[in-house]
Amino acid sequence: MNYGYYRVSSITPQLILGDIEFNTNSIISHMNLASSEQISVAVFPELAVSGYTNSDLFYNDLLINKTQQALTQLVEASNGLNTLFVIGLPYRHLHALYNAMAVLFDGKLLGIVTKTHMFNYQGGFEHTYFKPGPKRSLTQEGIPLGSHLLFRNANDPSMVVGVEICEDFWVPNSPSIEHALAGATIIANGCASYEEQLKPDIRRDYIKATSRKLKCAYLVAASGTDESTTDVVYGAHNLIAENGDILIESDPFMNESIAIEVDVEKLVNRRRKQSSFDLRLDTHDIIDFDLKPEHLTLSRVISSEPFTNEADFQYMSSIQAEALKRRLTHTKTKVTLLGLSGGQDSTLALLAIKNAYDLMGLSMDHCYTVSMPGLGTSSRTFNNAEKLAKALGTTYLEIDIKESVLKHFEDISHDQNVQDAVYENAQARERTQILMDLANKYQGLVVGTGDLSELALGWATYNGDHMSMYGVNAGIPKTLIQPMIYHNGLQYSEEIQAVLADILDTPISPELLPHNNNEITQKTQDLIGPYKLHDFFLYHLVENGFGPRKIRYLAKEAFDHEEIDKWLRVFISRFFSQQYKRSALPDGPRMSGVSLSPRSGHRMPSDASSALWLRELDDAISEES
Structure with a gap:
């Protein structure tokens, strides 16, 4: 019995910009490790398969084609693993390229979550390369695609995972708000957020406030120092929060992955007590996955006071x-x-x-x-x-x-x-x-x-x-x-x-x-x-x-x-x-x-x-x- 606890992880894998094969193998290595450590949800950074700072290389067919092939490898690598993986990559659909997170479980591509808000200021040029995704659509292969997808554990319907991507978090109308109101109790955010003075404190405060307001667990997996330092430095500041408390975080610039248990039962109970938490259950497509229950030995400290x-x-x-x-x-x-x-x-x-x-x-x-x-x-x-x-x-x-x-x-x-x-x-x-x-x-x-x-x-x-x-x-x-x-x-x-x-x-x-x-x-x-x-x-x-x-x-x-x-x-x-x-x-x-x-x-x-x-x-x- 897991008593409502799920071990989750924010992972920053080793990266070589543009080397899709190396990056894919690096991610697969972390996938296998996560599963062996009883991780139920593992989130990787934004555009982890290719790297975030590729700029005009995103126009190149070779890079994009190799990324599509890498996705097939990642799906195959997830086969037999009892972990939901959320992995960032550029995803081509019809004539558009999306900044997306692929959600994988046990050999299946469950969905492609697309970024809604592009980072287009202070040196950001995402709108140059990527289109905002639809809310709810399907790929040519019939895979759910869009920003309004939720992933629900068939063995515990209170465990529902929503995904947003970096800048989505910083805007006033974050997708995570709608995700939570539609029932998501865990929000996974793959991001590439550069560092500057006070940025870790600001990021920490935002995540604490968001997780408290939404009564959710919030996971941030950030790109690290392997990204280009042409103009800025990416620090791999990974965080996991629950209902207003930072449970664990990595030190910036260490490229460390983190993992801890979150209490989904507590989150659901807190929402039920707050009658003004107005659930809207018809706004998202719900995709079920069959996470097998595992007995966990808690790594988080349970306070005696x-x-x-x-x-x-x-x-x-x-x-x-x-x-x-x-x-x-x-x-x-x-x-x-x-x-x-x-x-x-x-x-x-x-x-x-x-x-x-x-x-x-x-x-x-x-x-x-x-x-x-x-x-x-x-x-x-x-x-x-x-x-x-x-x-x-x-x-x-x-x-x-x-x-x-x-x-x-x-x-x-x-x-x-x-x-x-x-x-x-x-x-x-x-x-x-x-x-x-x-x-x-x-x-x-x-x-x-x-x-x-x-x-x-x-x-x-x-x-x-x-x-x-x-x-x-x-x-x-x-x-x-x-x-x-x-x-x-x-x-x-x-x-x-x-x-x-x-x-x-x-x-x-x-x-x-x-x-x-x-x-x-x-x-x-x-x-x-x-x-x-x-x-x-x-x-x-x-x-x-x-x-x-x-x-x-x-x-x-x-x-x-x-x-x-x-x-x-x-x-x-x-x-x-x-x-x-x-x-x-x-x-x-x-x-x-x-x-x-x-x-x-x-x-x-x-x-x-x-x-x-x-x-x-x-x-x-x-x-x-």
Whole structure:
């Protein structure tokens, strides 16, 4: 199983200008190598068979006739190879010569894709030699010819390859736009692009933007330094991008070929999520080819922290601050109330309040930080909360909840020695009640501390810490909480940084059960699993739309962890069973493509069953054993 991955390659073969036989043999050598390396799509440069810089030699019949013969050799060489080849050459049809890419698979010439936009400026004279191709036509032999051809894998209809040629990419109305809208998920571009100052950066930016906008994989195979250097130098800057990310690129002037896997399933899922991605399926001719599925060992690195890869901590802090500022302005209050525990989530919420107050020109004494030690509070977290609150200039309140909670147990006839959900949740709800009542007293806003990871797992007491008047951390996963605290802390004094460092070093805990000699024994990640794993599962489930089988596969690529199956099962079970908490979620700002807001994020019914997902996980485990 390839899990939606296909290995693709951008190839720059050795070239001798005008020596068709040498160039053909060079290409065939790379074709055989590509197939042996399980390459599914291999793209070669523009006019690779002849060379790009032949100028008036393109008028010569000998060159063109030999190129036509070379095409026959290349088609024969592809026989038995499980790779789709896209190869640049001058192609003569009737009285016209086209700058074209021949698409070959397993001994068949599937189609001839023609260039639409000629390079006719800054020394370019393509219009002198080549005609723009038709959209959809046939050669005299009945082979599809034109710019609007797509090549579809009969064994996986989501793998569709479109082709454009160099200048086609640089114009405002690139053929790749229509290709993508017609279903192409991989765009192959054979080009001859000369180098000049800043050109690699410009090329890179264009390709990143195009692949993100079109939600496609984009392959560039460029002519290299074997081209003529009469006036310019061709650098073989090969690139492969996927959905806005450059996965791999070659250094210019090295004439290097590159290869990596692209995730077609992810691209299709991203398109499906964007309802404005308006497919138009009747604009192209579709040519099927029978690519045999192969099991791949991934060469690309699967990040163990996908949220961190996309994080801009300063920007995220600004989103928090602007969001809270807007809510305070709207409610016409300057006062915030925060339950400060000495843990990481409430610390980040306090720093967000500080940032918002800075924007509003408010002093921190408008922020009431409330420490509410309970039956499991340790001196470490209690002391850190007090130090931080006072160092930041907040109005600090301490309200011990132990007696009120024990009285509550007495009122509801609960044995205080039974340390169950009642024992824990009563403390969380008592704290929320105090904060809400203080908000009424001071006409302020209760700022929530719960983060994205806790919401995904339902690791919050319903109508306890689950509830607030605005949740500034609601879009931030646990794996970003620590780096955001660290980033925010850089602007403060050494005294505050020392407190923040100790908070970051404190085990994550709700501190609702009694400690052991003032040491925290209730450690969240021992109970529900590592947040690093859960954030990984969450990202790929919600952002990429993957099922348990693929998530499990990727996790095994990203982690050296023996309990992936155990914690993935926990994640799936809790993600479904705890949706009712997210359905009653307070407002809070989105931070990434993963939001669990029931209004604008991931929406699902509170009574949805996890059975289908758990069965797939069981099947994946049993198939491996």
